[in-house]
Amino acid sequence: MAAGQEPSAGAGQAAEVNEATGVPSRRTALTGLAVTALAASAATAGPAWAQSAPSGHGRGHGRHGWIEESFFCETPKDVIVNTHGGLTPAAPLPPGVARFTDTRLKRTLAFGGLLRDAEGAVVGYGTELETLLPESTPESGIMRSRSAWLLHLPGRGTIFYDEVEDKTDVAATIFQPALESGKPWVGDRTVVSTVGPGKDGRGVISGGTEEFEGIRGSGVERARVRRFDPVALVMEATFELRFRYRLPR
Numbered sequence: 001m002a003a004g005q006e007p008s009a010g011a012g013q014a015a016e017v018n019e020a021t022g023v024p025s026r027r028t029a030l031t032g033l034a035v036t037a038l039a040a041s042a043a044t045a046g047p048a049w050a051q052s053a054p055s056g057h058g059r060g061h062g063r064h065g066w067i068e069e070s071f072f073c074e075t076p077k078d079v080i081v082n083t084h085g086g087l088t089p090a091a092p093l094p095p096g097v098a099r100f101t102d103t104r105l106k107r108t109l110a111f112g113g114l115l116r117d118a119e120g121a122v123v124g125y126g127t128e129l130e131t132l133l134p135e136s137t138p139e140s141g142i143m144r145s146r147s148a149w150l151l152h153l154p155g156r157g158t159i160f161y162d163e164v165e166d167k168t169d170v171a172a173t174i175f176q177p178a179l180e181s182g183k184p185w186v187g188d189r190t191v192v193s194t195v196g197p198g199k200d201g202r203g204v205i206s207g208g209t210e211e212f213e214g215i216r217g218s219g220v221e222r223a224r225v226r227r228f229d230p231v232a233l234v235m236e237a238t239f240e241l242r243f244r245y246r247l248p249r
């Protein structure tokens with residue numbers, strides 16, 4: 001491996017609308033990308049970042065000058081806003097927030113939430129704009145999306161991160177059974193949803209400002225899912241953006 005090379009890392013149901021929330025209910029179409037339904041609205045269980053991050057996986061220096069750093073978001077307490085076009089099985093937050101009604105935004109989700117470091121301290125705010133890809137349909141059972149993240153870290157700058165996600169397996173093994181049975185899924189499963197757009201299956205850090213000006217690198221999005229309630233449309237989970245990047249010398 002060359003000194004300047006980044007080390008590689010592994011990487012059809014009709015909707016019924018809940019009149020109270022205006023979102024699909026138990027038998028919602030699974031193209032709702034439930035793994036990114038960060039607008040869960042119930043108490044969480046356990047110290048998420050401590051359990052999700054390997055020991056020492058805060059900010060560290062890897063080989064050849066590569067920096068490894070993770071940012072965490074715990075649902076529901078870290079969610080500030082979440083809205084969508086009706087294809088996500090989670091009530092938009094906060095209650096009464098406007099939903100996307102334009103046809104061109106039907107497949108879009110917009111999220112904003114607090115970002116924490118590996119010790120659990122709030123270090124910034126992140127926004128994600130996610131759009132279902134054309135191949136994602138109830139008939140195909142495919143759940144793929146393209147996401148654009150902006151991480152705002154006061155005193156440090158911003159990071160722009162682009163990724164393609166595939167949550168097909170998670171939907172089939174966690175969300176679909178719960179939606180069909182009406183009973184919550186309870187467990188402890190960690191999932192890496194990132195599959196690109198990098199050739200190595202990782203997301204791409206496309207730019208940054210201030211401390212991160214000239215940044216280059218990649219990342220993956222991980223979710224540790226502990227519970228999904230198909231009636232309340234609540235998901236308890238820890239989300240992690242795990243980055244590996246390099247800065248100009």
